[in-house]
Amino acid sequence: MLSQLKGKVGSVLLPGDEFAMDSLSTGDTISLSAPSKPNKMVCGPGLRRCGDRLLVFRGGLLRHKEPNMFWIDAHQKRYVAAKGETVIGIVTSRTGDLFKVDVGASELASLSYLAFEGATKRNRPNVQVGDLLFAQLLVANKDMEAELVCVDSAGRANGMGVFGAGGLLFRVSLGLVRRLLAPQSDIRAELEQLFPCEMVVGMNGRVWVKSSSNQRTLILANLLESCENMTTAQRRQVLGKMAQGSF
Structure with missing residues (x-):
């Protein structure tokens, strides 16, 4: 399987193309998380395992990242929110202690006023409707409202927050x-x-x-x-x- 895919890196694959799993050696698996073993393969966007086959469900170029991560690089304009991604959002409204932010997905995302570096109940960030925000998606799945934060795991802004004056x-x-x-x-x-x-x-x-x-x-x-x-x-x-x- 790995040799088949590496031989196709850079090639155009179409929805419906498939690869047989028979050539996988014992212990090899298809995973959606980071590989813990060198021989484990990671399926990225555009690839999906179905029984004993690996299916392509999005047309585009096959890409590879060492050691064994593969995905389909496709032309796409519609954004689907994904946890951990950094996005540029536009503040559209404020409801109580939450800001509603347009991130270009099918629904608005929420942002708490406490999700900023140094923010407290007394020291609230100066965020106005219409401001641009550089933020990270903390929660993003089809069953829940997307949630943004403007701090990293250490509680630091790390470049996130309100920006955009004059640009x-x-x-x-x-x-x-x-x-x-x-x-x-x-x-x-x-x-x-x-x-x-x-x-x-x-x-x-x-x-x-x-x-x-x-x-x-x-x-x-x-x-x-x-x-x-x-x-x-x-x-x-x-x-x-x-x-x-x-x-």
Whole structure:
């Protein structure tokens, strides 16, 4: 099984494609959690085990991460909330001690005023309707309302909270988001080299940018939206021409 999948990494797989489990050696399993043994395989988004078969239920490129994690990288615009992901939300209302936040999913998420670093009943955070929030999903499943926090496991903000003064918020596909959040993202590095800027990327497909002027901010936003449909050579050619101009 592992050799079959590794041989297909980078290939386009379609819904309905399947792999037989017969080639798995004794002790190998398909898991939805992190592997505890080197020979255990982790199924990510787009792959599902069905009896003695491994099924593909989302079309896209097969990706692999060492040691044995596989998933389907697909073009997707609709966001489905997932626990642990960091997202950009918009505060829509306040109900009692809870804020309602739009994260781009099918339903609003809730955020307690105590879910901020240093927040207490007397020291409440200054959050207004319409503010942008960079937050993490603490609870996210189909049977419960999504819940956000603006602190990490140690109770620190770690970059989360209210932000967005003077910048521009726009939407991109989830595939482009994953490319921007990669540890060594060529797209992000090349854009920041062209125009020094602040950039916040949410796993829900929202991106916020701010540069030294409104014109540069708009140019960066347009370039980001165009990058997904360009090859690496085309992108570098466009950025090279932009670098020769004066803005």
